[in-house]
Structure formats: C-alpha cells, structure tokens
Amino acid sequence: MMLDVQGLRTGYGRIPILNGISFAVGEGEFVGILGHNGMGKTTLLRALMGFLPATGGSVQFAGTDVTALEPYRRARLGLGYVPQGRDIFPGLSVQDNLRMGCSKQPGSSETETIETVLDEFPRLKTLLDRPGSALSGGEQQLLAIARCLCGKPRLILLDEPTEGIQPSIIDEIVETLLRLRDSSGLTMILVEQNLDFIAALSQRILMIQKGRITQEVKPDNLHNASLIGEFIGITA
Amino acid sequence: MDLVALLAIQVLYAIASLALISVGLAIIFGMMRVINLAHGEFLMLGGYAAIVATSHGISIWLSMLVVAPIVVGIIGVVVERTIIRFLYGRMIDTMLATWGLSLLLVGLTTAIFGNTTVGISAPLGSIQIGAYRTSAYTLFVIAVAVVTLGAIFAVMRWTRLGLIARGTMQNANMAAALGVNPPRVYAVTFGVGAALSGLAGAVLAPVSGVFPTIGVAYVAKSFITVIGGGAAILSGTVSASALFGAINQIATFVTTPVFGEVALLAAAIVLIRLLPQGITGRFFRRGL
Numbered sequence A: 001m002m003l004d005v006q007g008l009r010t011g012y013g014r015i016p017i018l019n020g021i022s023f024a025v026g027e028g029e030f031v032g033i034l035g036h037n038g039m040g041k042t043t044l045l046r047a048l049m050g051f052l053p054a055t056g057g058s059v060q061f062a063g064t065d066v067t068a069l070e071p072y073r074r075a076r077l078g079l080g081y082v083p084q085g086r087d088i089f090p091g092l093s094v095q096d097n098l099r100m101g102c103s104k105q106p107g108s109s110e111t112e113t114i115e116t117v118l119d120e121f122p123r124l125k126t127l128l129d130r131p132g133s134a135l136s137g138g139e140q141q142l143l144a145i146a147r148c149l150c151g152k153p154r155l156i157l158l159d160e161p162t163e164g165i166q167p168s169i170i171d172e173i174v175e176t177l178l179r180l181r182d183s184s185g186l187t188m189i190l191v192e193q194n195l196d197f198i199a200a201l202s203q204r205i206l207m208i209q210k211g212r213i214t215q216e217v218k219p220d221n222l223h224n225a226s227l228i229g230e231f232i233g234i235t236a
Numbered sequence B: 001m002d003l004v005a006l007l008a009i010q011v012l013y014a015i016a017s018l019a020l021i022s023v024g025l026a027i028i029f030g031m032m033r034v035i036n037l038a039h040g041e042f043l044m045l046g047g048y049a050a051i052v053a054t055s056h057g058i059s060i061w062l063s064m065l066v067v068a069p070i071v072v073g074i075i076g077v078v079v080e081r082t083i084i085r086f087l088y089g090r091m092i093d094t095m096l097a098t099w100g101l102s103l104l105l106v107g108l109t110t111a112i113f114g115n116t117t118v119g120i121s122a123p124l125g126s127i128q129i130g131a132y133r134t135s136a137y138t139l140f141v142i143a144v145a146v147v148t149l150g151a152i153f154a155v156m157r158w159t160r161l162g163l164i165a166r167g168t169m170q171n172a173n174m175a176a177a178l179g180v181n182p183p184r185v186y187a188v189t190f191g192v193g194a195a196l197s198g199l200a201g202a203v204l205a206p207v208s209g210v211f212p213t214i215g216v217a218y219v220a221k222s223f224i225t226v227i228g229g230g231a232a233i234l235s236g237t238v239s240a241s242a243l244f245g246a247i248n249q250i251a252t253f254v255t256t257p258v259f260g261e262v263a264l265l266a267a268a269i270v271l272i273r274l275l276p277q278g279i280t281g282r283f284f285r286r287g288l
Helices: A041-049 A071-077 A094-101 A110-120 A122-127 A137-150 A167-184 A195-201 A219-223 A225-232 B002-032 B039-055 B060-082 B091-113 B136-158 B160-170 B172-177 B182-208 B214-229 B233-254 B257-274
Strands: A003-012 A015-025 A030-034 A056-061 A079-082 A155-159 A187-191 A204-209 A212-217 B126-129 B132-135
Touching (some): A015 A041, A015 A056, A015 A212, A030 A041, A030 A195, A041 A071, A041 A155, A041 A187, A071 A079, A079 A137, A094 A110, A094 A137, A137 A155, A137 A167, A167 A195, A187 A195, A204 A219, A212 A219, B002 B126, B002 B132, B002 B160, B002 B182, B002 B214, B002 B233, B039 B060, B039 B091, B039 B214, B060 B182, B126 B136, B132 B136, B136 B160, B136 B182, B136 B233, B160 B172, B160 B182, B172 B182, B182 B214, B214 B233, B214 B257, B233 B257
Parallel strands (some): A030 A187, A030 A204, A079 A155, A155 A187
Antiparallel strands (some): A003 A015, A204 A212, B126 B132
C-alpha cells in the first residue's frame, strides 16, 4: 500500500473535523474524494500532509508510520502537496517557484529536473521570468502542479485544482495527469467538487460526509444524479 | 572643490554607517517580522568581540571582519533557539523578550568590562584631499558597507540558500510541503542578521569606541532606517540610508551635529507620514 489511513481524527483546536477516517490507496492509483463544503476534504489533505496534528488514528506512507512527522519530513519521504488556492510564492519568478520545488534534493541536477517537468507543461516555458503573482489562476495551477512534480513525489495530494479556472486549462490538467499516471506510475489523491473532472481522473471515488468516509463509488456511477444527490447534496 | 570632495566622502560615510547598522535588523525584521529590541546590543557585542580579540593578539582586520560576525552570529542562533522560536507570530511578546535580553546583555557586559568606554585606535592613518585631511578609515567603512550589501544581494539573488530563505519567508507552510525545514531557515536567517550586526558594531568600534550602553545610540537609528525603507530588505535599507544619511550629514555640515540628528528625525517623521509603508512600499517594489 502506498498510503494506509486508519481511524484518523483531527480538528481545529477543540472542534473535531475528521472523526475516524480509514482508507487505503495502492501504488499507481488515482483516488478521488468527493463531498460538499465543510465535510472535511481539505482538512483531510492538510492532516495527511502533517499541517494538522492527528488526535487519533494512524497514517502509514509507503511502509513508514508518518502520523507524528512534520510536513517537511513527509515531503522528503515523497509526499507531494498542491494546496487549494495554489500557494504560489508571489514574489518569486516562475523559474524560482520551480527551483523551490527542487528543495528536497539540494545540489542534484536541478536544471535537468525542471526541464523534464517543463516538457509536460509547455505553457509555462514562456513564463519563466514572470513573478508568480502575475500569472492567471490557470497558469498558477499548472505551476503549482509542476512545482510539486519537481520534488519527484510518489503520492500527490491535489486539492480542488479546477476552482476558478478556465475550461481549456482544466482539460490540459486532466491530460497531463493521465499521461503522468501512465508514464511514471504516479499515485494521486484528488479532492474536487467538479464531477466531470473527478470522474475523468479517478479510478474510484470516496464520499466524505461529516468527517467520515461513507461510501465508495465507481466514476461511472457519478452520472447517476440521484445517487449523488442522496449522498452529498450536489446535483450533477 | 576640495571641500565638495570632503563633504561627499562624509555624506557617503554617514550613509554607509547607517546602512551597516541597519541591514542586520532589516533582515531579521523584514524577513522574519521579529522586532529585535536587542539589536543595539548585538552591535555592542560585535564591538567588544573585536576589541577582546585584538587585545589577544589577533590582527585587527581579522577581529573586525571575521571574529566579530562569527561570535555574534553564534549568539544570534542561540538566542533564536532558546527564546525567539517560541514567540513567532507574537510580536508584543517578542518585543518584551528581546527588550529583556537587551537589558540582560547590557548588565552582563557592564559586569565583565565595566561601565567605561574602551576603544581601539582606527588603523590606516589619514589621507590628504587638497587642503584637507580625512581619516582613511572612513573610506574603509564605506567599502565594507558596499561589499556587505553586494554580498547580501548576491546571496539572496543567486544562491539556493537565498532562494529558500525568500520562499520560506513568503509562505513557510508551502516551503515545508516542498521539503524545506522552516525552523532551520529561521535559525540561520536570525544568525545571519545577528552576524551582520556584529560586523557593523566591530567596524564602527574604532570610530565610536565601545561601552555597554552604546546599543541605545544605534537602535533608534536602525529602526528608523528599517521602517523608513519598508518591506524590501536591500533596496529599502539602501534608499532609506541614502536619504537619512545625506540629510543628517548635510545638516551637520551647514549647522551642527545636534541639528544633523534633529534633521534626520524630522525627515523620518515626514517620510513615514507621506509613505506609511516606507520607501519601498511605493518605489522599487520588486527589489529585494
């Protein structure tokens, strides 16, 4: 198993958000997490990355117990994170944002890594000198994913990449991620509210409700509107 | 003509010394948002480190340019690890803690070295400019300031260390998600800021002498320069030092040194009234 989460609990201060989440992700799998606002999707990813302390349960990543590890240690073990809102470094150029992505392997072939990653994201090649803050939302999203890939992650946590982004770039992201899955055996956990996007990328989809995983569905079933409405209250 | 050259050197010296005493504070405040009220004492410790090293037979250049920054840099890292790191994001608490640290350091140095001014004579003698003579050491201080600022720029702009520092200061959580260890970056940054303060204190020691409370004389000017400069560390420090240093020295030349100080403070008040975000809040925004 690439990731094995058992009974994970966490919250903000005394307010519990996750009430015992259990699921596992195999190597090379793309797993979607679906749920409407406030159900704990982003909290789950933040807890997996180590930004929120686990108050119960455990997280195993590639055979290592990471439950109590700091975020940077999880990153060095191969966990990649593309946060909601992208968190591009606004004052750094696109090139420097990518170089930050190479922080895990200092001294190693940084230029080479960045070049390989840029081959997957041709749109970024013309923007290398721009400051991160000058990019459009879609370009920032591509940059956030590219920056994450510079760290050569084994598992990517991807949080709402389609939020506020033009459809042409959404298609580009889908194609790129599918290509990467086939070519480099990447594993991914995707949190999303865009049903088409999550259906296009995920092999199975977990429904999250009130801090628990309540149901697992196949992407095909996502087009069954009544099922969706019943479980998460979004209409397709 | 000679007088103009002399005045120009004095203005440059005023700018250089302001930039030197401020740049360590600018790094600590600008990058880490820590208001270090013990900044003046870091400068004072740099002066003592140089004097003690010189009196133990180490060459004065080595004492000022190597020993003092290393000693104060190490003190800085210890201070960060034992006090500051528990207080990130708590500005008032940090101010109280560093103020306490400042009093402690003044007390300790008074106990060790006594409440007297110690000095080292400035090396290099004097140079002739037409009908006037000026200390060659003045030119050395200007050179140190230029080299120091140039080195900071180079490190920030072109090295991995500088990149990681800038990225971490912009978004520490995201940097951590990419594998950077933010607490280590903070400790190193604080240490570098302290080391630069130690360097400044040591280089200015032959000019001003050193006594335990000399920090008080430095700290206000440093803060005025850093606040006047605004968010960008280097361009802020340079532009504010240039403005305040020139005003101070020209007013001193026209009237007296006391009025020079008054002019500097008045200029600072006007500047902050007109540009509340400091000079780089409006100009040179994209600078380092």
